[in-house]
Amino acid sequence: SSLLYQLTAMGKASRYVCLRLCSPRSSTAATGASSEDIWLKWGLLLVPLTAFCLGTWQIQRRKWKLDLIAQLASRLSSEPIPLTLDPMELKELEYRPVKVRGHFDHSKELYILPRSLVDPEREAREAGRLTSHAENGANVITPFYCTDLGVTILVNRGFVPKKKLKPETRLKGQIEEEIDLTGVVRLSEKRKPFVPENNAEKNRWHYRDLEAMAKVTGAEPIFIDADFRSTVPGGPIGGQTRVSLRNEHMQYIITWYGLCAATSFLWYRKFIRKVPV
Structure with a gap:
C-alpha cells in the first residue's frame, strides 16, 4: 500500500507539472492565432x-x-488663322486650322505608309463589323513654299492608294500653280512600339519625324494636314487628320x-x- 501511495503521489505531481508547463504554451498559441486572424x-x-x-x-x-x-x-x-513660324506658338496649335498661300515642290515627295483612307462615313457604316474593307495606301507629304512667309513647310496632301503611289501615275493631280491652302497643324511624333523605323534612304516613313523630314527636303520642321477641300481630281485625298484618343x-x-x-x-x-x- 505504501508503494501504491507513492505512485499515486508521483502521478499527481507529474500531472501538476504538465499542466503548469502546457497552459502558457496553449495560451500563447491562442493569442498568436488571434493576432493572425x-x-x-x-x-x-x-x-x-x-x-x-x-x-x-x-x-x-x-x-x-x-x-x-x-x-x-x-x-x-x-476658323483658320494665319500660320505662325514661332516654335513655341506652334506647340500650342496642334489640330488648329491654319491657312497659307504658296506652291508645292513635287520633286521631293515623302510617303508615310501603310495608311488607310480616313472616311468618317465609311467608318460609321462599318462600325461593329469584324472585318473592314479600307484600302491600303500611303499619305503623300510634299514640301510647300509659303509665298507670304518666305519659308518651305511640309504638307500632308492626303491619301493615295498603293497603285497610285508613284507621282507619274497621278500627274493630273500634281498642282503647279500658286494656291491658298488650309490645313491643321501637326507636331512631331515618337515611334510607337512595334512600328518600324523610318528609312529616309528608301523614302519609307512610318511616323512623323519632323526634324528628319525637314532635313531630307530642306523644309522647316513645320507640318500641316491639308483639309478635304484641298483635294483635286487625280490627286491625293485630303482631310486625313485622324483624331484617335482611346x-x-x-x-x-x-x-x-x-x-x-x-x-x-x-x-x-x-x-x-x-x-x-
Whole structure:
C-alpha cells in the first residue's frame, strides 16, 4: 500500500507539472492565432478599398478624357488663322486650322505608309463589323513654299492608294500653280512600339519625324494636314487628320467597382457573418 501511495503521489505531481508547463504554451498559441486572424481580416479589407479607389480614379480620368476630346473637336471646327513660324506658338496649335498661300515642290515627295483612307462615313457604316474593307495606301507629304512667309513647310496632301503611289501615275493631280491652302497643324511624333523605323534612304516613313523630314527636303520642321477641300481630281485625298484618343475608362470603372463589390461581399461573409468556407 505504501508503494501504491507513492505512485499515486508521483502521478499527481507529474500531472501538476504538465499542466503548469502546457497552459502558457496553449495560451500563447491562442493569442498568436488571434493576432493572425486580425491581421488577415483587416489586410484583406484593403482589396475592396483599393478597387474602390481605382474605380473612383477612373471616373476622374474619364471626365478628363471627354473634356480633351471636346477641346480637340472644337479646335478642328474653328476658323483658320494665319500660320505662325514661332516654335513655341506652334506647340500650342496642334489640330488648329491654319491657312497659307504658296506652291508645292513635287520633286521631293515623302510617303508615310501603310495608311488607310480616313472616311468618317465609311467608318460609321462599318462600325461593329469584324472585318473592314479600307484600302491600303500611303499619305503623300510634299514640301510647300509659303509665298507670304518666305519659308518651305511640309504638307500632308492626303491619301493615295498603293497603285497610285508613284507621282507619274497621278500627274493630273500634281498642282503647279500658286494656291491658298488650309490645313491643321501637326507636331512631331515618337515611334510607337512595334512600328518600324523610318528609312529616309528608301523614302519609307512610318511616323512623323519632323526634324528628319525637314532635313531630307530642306523644309522647316513645320507640318500641316491639308483639309478635304484641298483635294483635286487625280490627286491625293485630303482631310486625313485622324483624331484617335482611346476612351476605355467606362470599362475600367465597371471592372474596378465590380471587383470592389465582389470582394466586399466575400469579406463580409467570412469575417462579419463568419460563414465557414
